[in-house]
Amino acid sequence: MVSYSSSEMKRNMPSPCDILSYLPDNVIENILIFLPLRDAVKTSVLSKKWRRNWVTLPHLAFDDTFRNKPPRELMLTIYQVLLLHQGPILKFTLSLPGFKCCPEIKHLISFLARNDIQDLTLCFSSSDWSRGSPKLLETIFACLQLRHLHLSYCLFDPPPTFEGFDNLISIEFQDVPFEVDILKTFICKCPLLERLTLKGCFYIGNLDIDAPKLKFLYIHARWHATFLPSNAYRKALKNSETSVIIGFFRSLPVIESLNVGYQCWQFLAAGNVPDRLPANLKYLKTLELPALRFEFLREFSCALCLIRSSPNLQKLRLGVGYTKSDTADNVKTVDKFVESQDFSDISLNKLREVEMQINDFSKPEMEFVKLLLVKSPLLETMHIRQRDGDFYNGYRILKEVTRFRRASSTAEIIYFGPNEKP
Structure with missing residues (x-):
């Protein structure tokens, strides 16, 4: 049997001022994940062990906590964070009121694609939306490990070479315009899709969804047509034996x-x-x-x-x-x-x-x-x-x-x- 004197026990216990250094790694990671990114970075001053803990965070969110930064300064901050980051980035969120899409976004998404991004949220400013934006977002289709995708106020136009997201299980599009049949074709290339949310999208034509694994569907529309046939077709249906609800x-x-x-x-x-x-x-x-x-x-x-x-x-x-x-x-x-x-x-x-x-x-x-x-x-x-x-x-x-x-x-x-x- 081994015994310790009270003085020896005190010497082996962590100093009260450095007790954070003795927290288990998984506890520290969970704490950082639930903190806003700015606060997570600030924890580097708490102790020597915490100095670089934030650089391995798998979730990075640039949201309302960065709202006071000018666009150029914000992009510089994002680049600095990514430069110091180590390991995979599984979830990335860029969602700030008034944030405008810029050419640097293309390079940012390319970087995330190389880091096996699985959950991507990009929300741009509604006032900046234009039909000249698609090329800035083509790199999204190189993120082949994506499981969750959320886009707001941007054009969505997969290139002809796009073969699909084999791992994608949820999509949320808000105020995203589509050419006719674009969404239908895209969904067919996502065989594991379980959740589909469409809010305020338009130019969608007659939407035809082929998603055998779909479990959740939310549609809030202000479109010219959503699951809706033309007026002539609707009149023909009125007195027909065809049941739309069955199909x-x-x-x-x-x-x-x-x-x-x-x-x-x-x-x-x-x-x-x-x-x-x-x-x-x-x-x-x-x-x-x-x-x-x-x-x-x-x-x-x-x-x-x-x-x-x-x-x-x-x-x-x-x-x-x-x-x-x-x-x-x-x-x-x-x-x-x-x-x-x-x-x-x-x-x-x-x-x-x-x-x-x-x-x-x-x-x-x-x-x-x-x-x-x-x-x-x-x-x-x-x-x-x-x-x-x-x-x-x-x-x-x-x-x-x-x-x-x-x-x-x-x-x-x-x-x-x-x-x-x-």
């Missing part, structure tokens, strides 16, 4: 989360809407329909089709779209449709959370709430938000809803009036 979801077999906006919703409701899809969306867990109009038969039946076809749905969020005041005839049509329905084939055994916005609690809206409550044995919360109306109408709605039968004995119904906040 749409056939190309998304493993989708887990889906947000369907107004324009896309109009497209899905075109043609002959079936009671359910040929194949269930068995991976779909979250469904958001922020602009559903209950007074229109095609849209109401389309929502029922999706719910029937989503046996593992866990979260459902429903908003209401803008409707004209004269919808009485439409409501009567939907009422008759609801009365003719047999809902015995609808099962929502995993649904736990519902958020629903309503107009005036029309009969279609009321029947929809009834359906969700009676078919969801695991339901935990249902939030109902009234968009318009007054206190007395809200009281009537709440009183009526609380009387509906529920499959879940623990389901909580939470009501918010037009001016109430959570």
Whole structure:
């Protein structure tokens, strides 16, 4: 047995002023990763051991913490950091308000490509965007190890020689313009793609997605066409037996989360809407329909089709779209449709959370709430938000809803009036 005197133990313990030097390397790395890059560099003054710890960081982010640096000074700082850096750079972020794309970016991306970059974010200034920018970004397509790509306010035009990103699993494009079919072709060259986010992109034409592994799809569009055919084609669909919704979801077999906006919703409701899809969306867990109009038969039946076809749905969020005041005839049509329905084939055994916005609690809206409550044995919360109306109408709605039968004995119904906040 070995024993130490108290004086010997004190000699072997680190000095209180240098205790940071004795932290394990993995602890130090985790601390630095969660610090802003500027602060991580400043830790070099803490102790001798920390002096060069930051130079091996695999994640580098030039973000809001560098907002006060002029563009030339910022690029010089980036070059200095890269010059001192050692080891691979797995994640790189360049996202500053007002930052303008410049020729040096091309060389920067080339450097990152040689360092096996896997996660790349480039967000440029909207005021600087121009159609003369593509050549500055051609080097992106040399980053063959990319797994995550996020681009904002820049042109995206793969060169003819581009063969694809074999490892890419997520894409986020914001205000990125495309030539017709460019995105379709690009997605086909990303066989592992699981997440696709498109915000404010335009000139996209008729978007056709072929991504068999896609699990998450978010589209917020202000485009000329997004999943939308021409007006002539849309008119032809209106009275045809073709079901657009079947073709749409056939190309998304493993989708887990889906947000369907107004324009896309109009497209899905075109043609002959079936009671359910040929194949269930068995991976779909979250469904958001922020602009559903209950007074229109095609849209109401389309929502029922999706719910029937989503046996593992866990979260459902429903908003209401803008409707004209004269919808009485439409409501009567939907009422008759609801009365003719047999809902015995609808099962929502995993649904736990519902958020629903309503107009005036029309009969279609009321029947929809009834359906969700009676078919969801695991339901935990249902939030109902009234968009318009007054206190007395809200009281009537709440009183009526609380009387509906529920499959879940623990389901909580939470009501918010037009001016109430959570």
